[in-house]
Amino acid sequence: RKEVEQDPGPFNVPEGATVxxxxxxxxxxxxxxxxxxxxxxxxxxxxxxxxxxxNEDGRFTAQLNRASQxxxxxxxxxxxxxxxxxxxxxxxxxxxxxxLVFGKGTRLSVIA
Amino acid sequence: NxxxxxxxxxxxxKTGQSMTLQCAxxxxxxxxxxxxxxxxxxxxxxxYSVGAGITDQGEVxxxxxVSRSTTEDFPLRLLSAAPSQTSVYFCASSPTxxxxxxxxxxxxxxxxxIL
Numbered sequence: 001r002k003e004v005e006q007d008p009g010p011f012n013v014p015e016g017a018t019v020x021x022x023x024x025x026x027x028x029x030x031x032x033x034x035x036x037x038x039x040x041x042x043x044x045x046x047x048x049x050x051x052x053x054x055n056e057d058g059r060f061t062a063q064l065n066r067a068s069q070x071x072x073x074x075x076x077x078x079x080x081x082x083x084x085x086x087x088x089x090x091x092x093x094x095x096x097x098x099x100l101v102f103g104k105g106t107r108l109s110v111i112a
Numbered sequence: 113n114x115x116x117x118x119x120x121x122x123x124x125x126k127t128g129q130s131m132t133l134q135c136a137x138x139x140x141x142x143x144x145x146x147x148x149x150x151x152x153x154x155x156x157x158x159x160y161s162v163g164a165g166i167t168d169q170g171e172v173x174x175x176x177x178v179s180r181s182t183t184e185d186f187p188l189r190l191l192s193a194a195p196s197q198t199s200v201y202f203c204a205s206s207p208t209x210x211x212x213x214x215x216x217x218x219x220x221x222x223x224x225x226i227l
Contacts, residue, residue: 004154034215043202043218044155087154100216102147102154 006103021106023088024070032091033071037084078110118219125193133188135203143206144186148199193226
C-alpha cells in the first residue's frame, strides 16, 4: 500500500457543485495532516490543516478518520477559482528521512 | 513579506555542468528543505536542515549537496547535472519542523532543464 494515496482525477464539476476528495494513508501513527492547493506551475500553498475533530474554513471542510486512515476535503459551492490540484500531506513519524509525505494530488476543474 | 525566495526561476544546463540553486527565507524559520516535483509524482524530499550547521538526507539525495551556514540560506548544489535531474525544485521552510502541526512555506520554484 502506498504511503499516501489520492485519486488523481480530474474531477470536472460545474460551478456551485459540492465536491469531495479522499486521501488514504498507510501509517497509523501519523500525527499531522494537511491539505495544500497547487495551481498550475505554481508552488503548493497551505489550504488547511486537518484536526481530529474536523474543521471548517468557509466553503471548505476537512475531516480525519483515524480508524479507516483517511482524510477528506469537501468543497461546497465550487467556484471557477477553486480549479487547482489538491495535495494531501501526512506527517509520518516513523518513515525515516521522509516524515512529511505528499500525495500526488487530485486535480479539480470547475466549469462555468 | 518576502517569505521564501528561490533563484533562479528558470535554468537550462548541459549534462555534467554544476550549479547552485539558491533559497533564502526571512521568517527566522529553523527548518528548511528542498523538494523536487516531477510529472505524475508527488513532491519528493531531497535534503533538509533542522537548523544552521545541521543537514540531513531525504528520500532522493543522490547527486545533490546542501549546506546551512546561516538560518536564512539553504543552497542546493547539483554536482554534475544529469538529464534525470530535470525537474521543478521547491524550497520550503517551517518554524518548528516536520514533527509538528506547522505547515511548510514554499518558494516559487526553480524550473531546471538538463540537456
